[in-house]
Amino acid sequence: MTAYRLNNIEAGHNGFSLTIDDWTVEPGSMVAVVGPNGAGKTTLLNVLAFMEKPKRGTLSFRSRPVDYSSPRSLLALRRNIAYLAQNPCLFNMSVRRNIEYGLRLRGVPRNIIGEQVKQILEELEMTELEHRNVRELSGGEVQLVALARTFVLHSSVLLLDEPTGNVDKARIGIVERRLAEMNESDGVTVIFTTHSEVQARRMADSRIHITAGRVAVN
Amino acid sequence: MDMLSEGLSGALRLLLGFDPDFTAIVAVSVLVAFTSTSLAALTAVPVGVLIAQRRFPGRGGVIAVLNTLMSLPTVVVGLLVYSMLSRNGLFGSLGLLYTRTAMVIGQWILAFPIVAALTVATMEGLDTRVHSTAISLGASPMQAFLRLLSEARFGIVAAVVAGFGRVFAEVGVSMMLGGNIKTYTRSITTAIALETNRGEFALGLALGIVLLTVALLVNILLALLKRRTP
Amino acid sequence: MTLGVMVLWRRFGFLAGALSRDNQDGFMKAMEFTEKTLVTVMIGLIALCTVHAADAGDRSRVLRLATTTSTYETGLLDHILPLFEQRQNIKVHVISVGTGKAMAVARAGDVDVILVHARQAEDQFVREGYGSYRRTVMANDFIIAGPADDPAGVKGMRETGAALRRLAGGQHLFVSRGDDSGTHKKESQLWAATGIRPQGKWYLESGQGMSSTLTVADEKNAYVLVDRASYIANSKRLRLHVIVEGDPELLNVYGVIPVSHERRPSVKTMLADALVDWLVSPECQKMIEEFALEGERLFKPASAAETDAGDTDGHAE
Known part of the structure; x- marks a missing residue:
């Protein structure tokens, strides 16, 4: 079984187009998507997160082609993954409620939500933020909460658009360590974008490069 | 000067002694304004949300009209509704003129554009990423929509409070449609406008104090809500 | 009332929608949003019902x-x-x-x-x-009230028409109700009998009730036609005096x-x-x-x- 398989895909809008002839993501791998701004990294992640329908081609998730005609199955697919969008927006409520949001959508019982939120706050060393309102947070803290909101879902697939983009230098290590742990011990498939070749080499076991909508698979 | 000091001491007596005439007037104002504002909230908020969410031809025109109607003169509303509710009018058979219900209808029309227009502004002022972020976290379209509404909650409450502020302080509609009938449709504003003629200066002042206090509370509430909006 | 029910249906309609289209947590989410507003809404509806009931109960x-x-x-x-x-x-x-x-x-x-x-x-x-x-x-009877010093010198005149003619001739300030009230109709009759059409800077139309009109006359030191009851009721706060009275025309x-x-x-x-x-x-x-x-x-x-x-x-x- 493959995690993702992309076949002859073309995606994008407003004149921009991203093409991928053939690309497979194995379960449990850690993939870095590298490329300059505007190359199509975000479009690729949107496709992988079932947020954007490709103009042509076939996307398979866990060896099954995605059925774009059924909103119901798309919703189910989206709930199978955890997606951190680029430049994320937090909701106007406490940090804790923001982190709970995805779990509540998935109908996780309240007591389990409580435990998991507590756990993720400790893992990312941000317990002091729990009851703060998001309007009081710094840019780095916002990114951290958005990461926690994604990690807490404990999905088998993590899609992260610039995960450490805004994070303070001191905390980048914490985030990267946590990602490596999830990938190695829990077998989580991680696909993240970065424009840092150094970070890509440090973290990932495979890398793809995107330049102006063209994908080169290493 | 003499008139003012005498009036003030009389006003305090009324305020502190819960004079029955005085409390009846305040009760009418509160009841009617509260009912009309609730009706406006129930109708204008969904309309505002719809306008903010949907794209349709003439949408800009609708918003412009709502914004204009926000400053609709109360006496014009009074006149229009009067002509419909009078026995000669379209809905004359209901016999609603000079009733509290008539006041509620008139005030509802006054509050509706305010609540709707401010709801539209609030929804359009929301971060455009809210919806897609909710979807990316696994929200269904309905859940994402509720998330949007929830993000707008302080703004929507502020819109309703602003509507209440307007109808509570208006006099034209209450006067023309209510008729200033004692203990029935005599509200704070109609009493101030008409009863001071009868030399009820203390009553007018006491009611004025209530009106000012409510206006102050409404504004404090609006300021607080504004602070909580991102 | 129908409106209230329709609106209520809308509320629950979308709750029901959330329940059927999604799963249990969709319902929870909807509840969460509505729980605060629902209370206000219910109070509003109850208030509306009360207003209506009070109206309907009373009306007969x-x-x-x-x-x-x-x-x-x-x-x-x-x-x-x-x-x-x-x-x-x-x-x-x-x-x-x-x-x-x-x-x-x-x-x-x-x-x-x-x-x-x-x-x-x-x-x-x-x-x-x-x-x-x-x-x-x-x-009762109408009177013409005016400033105590009576600049027109009409005090004590028994015949209203003569007094009005002198007021108009001297262009002394006169405040009219101007609102098609009974007092205004009477005033119009009295002027008509003199053959004068009152107009000009000295003739002010207040367009308001009797008490307000008396206030205007008082503040402007003007003459005014008023029924005796209103005059007495307001006399304490006015400086206006009774100037002309007793003409049978003023009944x-x-x-x-x-x-x-x-x-x-x-x-x-x-x-x-x-x-x-x-x-x-x-x-x-x-x-x-x-x-x-x-x-x-x-x-x-x-x-x-x-x-x-x-x-x-x-x-x-």
Whole structure:
């Protein structure tokens, strides 16, 4: 079984187009998507997160082609993954409620939500933020909460658009360590974008490069 | 000067002694304004949300009209509704003129554009990423929509409070449609406008104090809500 | 009420939608958003129901009386109506407007009875069939009030026409109601009799009720035509003096007219007739006669006005 398989895909809008002839993501791998701004990294992640329908081609998730005609199955697919969008927006409520949001959508019982939120706050060393309102947070803290909101879902697939983009230098290590742990011990498939070749080499076991909508698979 | 000091001491007596005439007037104002504002909230908020969410031809025109109607003169509303509710009018058979219900209808029309227009502004002022972020976290379209509404909650409450502020302080509609009938449709504003003629200066002042206090509370509430909006 | 139910249905409609389209947590989410607003909404609906119930419950036991500002602002009605309301177990809703407006409202069928003072207009109202009949209730007289120093020098004149001519000739400030009220109609008649059409900077139209108009005249040191009851009721706060009085032309008679049930079927004839009967009853007449403000009686009973005021019966004509 493959995690993702992309076949002859073309995606994008407003004149921009991203093409991928053939690309497979194995379960449990850690993939870095590298490329300059505007190359199509975000479009690729949107496709992988079932947020954007490709103009042509076939996307398979866990060896099954995605059925774009059924909103119901798309919703189910989206709930199978955890997606951190680029430049994320937090909701106007406490940090804790923001982190709970995805779990509540998935109908996780309240007591389990409580435990998991507590756990993720400790893992990312941000317990002091729990009851703060998001309007009081710094840019780095916002990114951290958005990461926690994604990690807490404990999905088998993590899609992260610039995960450490805004994070303070001191905390980048914490985030990267946590990602490596999830990938190695829990077998989580991680696909993240970065424009840092150094970070890509440090973290990932495979890398793809995107330049102006063209994908080169290493 | 003499008139003012005498009036003030009389006003305090009324305020502190819960004079029955005085409390009846305040009760009418509160009841009617509260009912009309609730009706406006129930109708204008969904309309505002719809306008903010949907794209349709003439949408800009609708918003412009709502914004204009926000400053609709109360006496014009009074006149229009009067002509419909009078026995000669379209809905004359209901016999609603000079009733509290008539006041509620008139005030509802006054509050509706305010609540709707401010709801539209609030929804359009929301971060455009809210919806897609909710979807990316696994929200269904309905859940994402509720998330949007929830993000707008302080703004929507502020819109309703602003509507209440307007109808509570208006006099034209209450006067023309209510008729200033004692203990029935005599509200704070109609009493101030008409009863001071009868030399009820203390009553007018006491009611004025209530009106000012409510206006102050409404504004404090609006300021607080504004602070909580991102 | 229908509206409230429709709106309520909408609310629950989308809750139901969340329940059916998604799973249990969709419902939870919807509940979470609505729980706060729902309370407000329910209170609002309850309040609306109360307003409606109060309106509907009352409506068959409510009599609407449109009357002039002069009878209302003096407090006379607060004096004579409670006993009637108590005996009949009804409420009288008093709408205080000028005579002209009172008749317009009655023509539209928005009130059941009018208590006014403009004899010619009243007779026409009955002749046209809008009023069933007319009964004289009480009378007093008009006076011309003005500044104490009487710049026009009309004080003590017995003949109103001569006084008005002198006011116009000297262009002395005069405040008119200008609102088609009974007092305004009387004033117009008096001017018409002099052959003068009052206009110019000295002739001010307030467009307001009697008390407000008196205030305007007082503040501007002007002359004004006013019924004696309103003058006495407001005299404490005014510097205006009685300048001209005693002319038979200045008689001010109040009549009550129930609106015709044939013309306006919504009118509550029984209650309207009962109110007329009460107003002309010896008991009420005595109350009217004894009603006093500032130690002065304001109105004379109907018997004192009988000199020129007969009653009419619309059906007889």
